[in-house]
């Protein structure tokens with residue numbers, strides 16, 4: 598179902614009133630974790646002003662350490678919905694369990710399945726059943742074939758609204774948090790009709806490398822970008838070192854404007 602052989606035309610996935618795929622560049626941005634109403638609203642207004650169409654924010658955080666901030670859960674989802682009402686931005690949030698899916702469907706336009714859950718087949722099926730568009734991140738060490746099979750699980754539930762997200766993979770290199778596999782963009786385009794976006798924030802883990810790789814993703818043909826932003830990355834509760842400040846995000850959007858119809 599994800600295979601281009603049986604569906605040669607590129608798919609366009611609607612998220613709220615935003616279309617992903619089909620030649621349009623979509624920018625999703627927001628904090629790694631929703632930390633407070635104020636932090637989320639400041640971010641939503643700033644990214645909208647720069648041209649982003651979708652607000653991202655984590656309410657359920659799959660942290661490496663159990664002692665790290667785990668997210669505001671349903672309270673965070675409520676802020677996401679309020680931010681959508683206030684700004685008109687579509688909103689996407691990661692889900693890590695069936696309970697999270699059951700809550701999220703009441704508040705968000707798109708569900709995100711994170712890298713760590715890419716092969717949580719039970720979760721994929723449950724996300725598929727909701728009918729909401731699903732942003733499927735590539736697993737930390739997943740091959741492209743495994744990733745497309747994960748997408749297949751969602752589509753097999755009767756939900757064709759899948760967007761893939763390349764977010765870097767594990768390699769021997771330690772200079773960046775992960776290694777961005779830019780070749781995933783043309784490879785996916787040759788094998789599948791599904792839209793693919795790139796997340797240079799998690800791919801690099803380093804703020805300074807985000808904008809060059811974002812430009813690179815657009816040049817490779819990505820349908821969109823996911824960029825982490827924070828009002829004050831120095832005090833972010835998660836992923837501060839890779840989060841852009843608002844002026845840095847504005848600079849990126851200015852660079853991309855010739856290639857995109859940003860809002």
Ligand code: PEP
Nearest residue numbers: 629711712713734764799
């Ligand atoms: C995220 O988007 O905040 C996230 C946790 O990403 P990933 O699943 O790619 O690590």
Ligand code: MN
Nearest residue numbers: 629825835836
């Ligand atoms: Mn993050």
